[in-house]
Amino acid sequence: MMKKIPGHLFVMLLFGFLCNPLHPQINFPLNQHLADSLESLLPSASGKEKVDILNGISYALIRHYSSKSDSLSSISVQLAKEINYKEGLAKALFCKGTNDYINGNFIEGLDLLYDAVDLYKAMADTAMIIDTYYQIAGVSYFSLTDLKEGIRLVSECLRYSSESGDKLREAQMYSTLQYLYATAGDGDSALYYMDLYEKTASKISTPRIEKAMVTAAWGRDYALKADFKKAIPFYFSALQMVNPDDIEERSYLAQLCNFIGDAYLNLGRPDSALVFFQKGMKLSRKHQVFYGSIINALGLARLNFKENDFLQSELYCDSVIYFGEKIDSSGSFYGIAKYSKLLGMSGEHYIPMNKEFKRFLAWRIMAGAYQILMRISEQQEEYRNALQINIQLNKINDSIANFQKRTEILDLLHKYQAEQKDDEITLLSQENQIQRFKIDRSRLILFSVIAISILLLFILILVLRQSRIKSERQVAEFKQRLLRSQMNPHFIFNSLTSVQNFILQHDDIKASVYLSRFSDLVRNILSNSLVELITLEEEINTIENYLELQKIRFPEKFMYSINIDENLNLESINLPPMLTQPFIENAIEHGFKHIEHKGQIDLNFMRNADYVFIHITDNGIGRQKSLEMKSLQERNHKSMAIKTTVERIKTMNKKLKKKIYFEIMDLKDQKGKGTGTKVVFKIPSEAGLDWPPIVRTHLATVEQM
């Protein structure tokens, strides 16, 4: 059949379909059929027709097969220039510029898109001027995070659309402006454009999915104005209009659930919010829509935090971080590779986002989760943990700031280049200007480029330095708090009260002994907080003092033994301070709480050729039982402490050739009843030699349990 239609006619038919869409194709859906048909015509085509075909394939593949689309548009640009085919060149530049944007080369992309605009302006092709400007607006926002510029450009598109009477594009601009203002948090302006959209759209036919998005946007705009009661019905009717069997629409659905959950949460109805957040999580699971998962997980983390269920909240924060890291590493909203080019959230409906912007979004959501984790730690006075979280949060915030800063500077440079180009054009057109003046001017431009670049670099350095100083100050502040919580006040003041008892009983020798043990311990804690490594001898002394003091607080409760392998040279082995102390404290203050027999803690220090082993064995009730006995608050505390120890060792291991291993084992008798806990540390014995000095700043002394 196809062969019977003359080639050029067929091309024209296809382009008729492409160039006059019912609706502007703003998010570049895949048109595989069109691409295949055009590709079969390619070998026999030449000249303008070939350029058109190349452009057609390139356009049809932009989002899904970006690299192929990119190389085809490059060929097309070349060819169009050779045969001086302006229309074809403009379209090819448009395709190539868009591809550059999708691949993250947005500065090059912007240049090409601006070139395309110039050509379209010369041809007075209003529709394409609008589409190209629209694309530039997308780049400005989605790559450069420059909302203002995005809004300015879309307003420009709007002007062209309404002047040319293009109702379709006019409506598109209203809804985009609505979206951008909503993103900026300006609910009033968003609602204003929404109204205009509805007025315009009522005169044209719009696709179902767009109606759904607009309905959801009404809700979103009311939510921005904190009018959640008005927002929810819109969300619900949007819910009805979305098709859950379509993968992309399913992702919008997950987002809608998040909106509804948020609205309910803000209305003080956590039960309803819970239902929708969970529904959002469930919807995201099947196709691994990470964006749907991450926002709903954050919703659940917030909800549980508000409800004071810190354990649950932490779990969901962990999920947020898990999904965030997935998005960060893949640059995709989908966990399944073949879906990676699909739209993963409603914002992409306007302009597909590139990988960098997806990462940027993920970072911002992760920062939210870290903030919740930090507030939990601070409320529970777990400053060690808060420090770890703060380090993570700072990293993320740095990434966000760098992304924004870098793009600001690139944007400035780009604007400067554009101005420079304008200047050059002016100069060229004024041909009566003498040559020398031209040289002077371009030299001036060159100097100013250099001066501005240096200035920008200087500012960048200054800003970075400032943020580093700030984070250093924060770390110092945390260290101080850390030390304060290391000195567990209950332990300190109750021990001192026990010493007071010796004084009252006139037992001066005991009073003096324990007072000096106490002083030794405090001295050790103070000096340990400043160094990253201490000798095994110092560690054992500290632990022994600690155990002795605990023993006067609880004289009947427990016994202990410290066994040291003869082969150990206590003075030459180095290790991080106070690794074992949290486990000992845990055994004494929780493990022995509900037992009838006498508690026993055994500390064994051994070595082989490469490692030092520390075993801490107790005969307490065991982790399982202890957990059952504890209140929720205490349980949180413990899980955090173990997590912190794991984190601490992880941080250290990153810098070590030979790693530190650590394991907690539950001891059981033949009947499977818990008979205690054994904690094993395996520490590289030459640690002292290959520990880089940088470890010092990262070592937070471990969480007490």
Place this chain on the structure above:
Amino acid sequence: MTTFTGKIIQKMLRVLIIDDESPVRATLRGLLDKTCPQVKIVGEANSVKSGCLAIREKSPDLILLDIKMDDGTGFDLLKRFENINFKIIFITAYQEFAIRAFEFSAVDYILKPVNPERLSEAVKKAEIIHQKTFNTQLGALRENIENPDKRNKKIVLKNQESIFLFNVDDIVRCESDGSYTLFETTGNQKILVSKLLKDYDALLSDSGFMRIHRSHLINLKHIKRFDRQDGGNVVMSNDAYIPVSASGRERLLELFEEIGN
């Protein structure tokens, strides 16, 4: 238990010690023996559970109560009693969240290790305080601890004759009067308390109060207007006319600006 000392009958103060660490109990016992001759220790307990039993069994006049124990807090213990017919001195190792609440309620607490003078002073105070007065204070304490947010805080004010319980919001202003502080409330009550204004400044500055003058602490919620004349004066909801010092004026204007924005 009564003891005859010549012809004077002196009633002994029956004391119960509740703390989960035995050396701490021994210390308290030793200190009471040495510094409080009017005291008879009737028992000891080491947990919330055993504490409850001991109270029922011994019906003590005064309890030295540890705040944090193995199986709960001292407040958990109090929840099990509907009628409190004993007085309490709280003992704690650490100035936790609750310490502000104690200050607001004027309930005594003692920090470990124990200062013997503080202990004997607190015991003496507990001895003479009326049970009803103590229960009012305790009620305020428990309410403040259960609602740790800033709103609806209760504050106890005492003068020679009476004890008053107010919502912090109902206090219009405080004025320094030598070593006394004069309180004015929304009900136009005036109460003179023998405590320094600066103590109340420290206590109330988190609850919406501002020291606008060396001798004036005001509740910001009750400001009616600010007069710029004569270096600045504030008119309160009860039409009291309060002078504002230079530094107070700056802070006030800052505050107005914040609100204005």
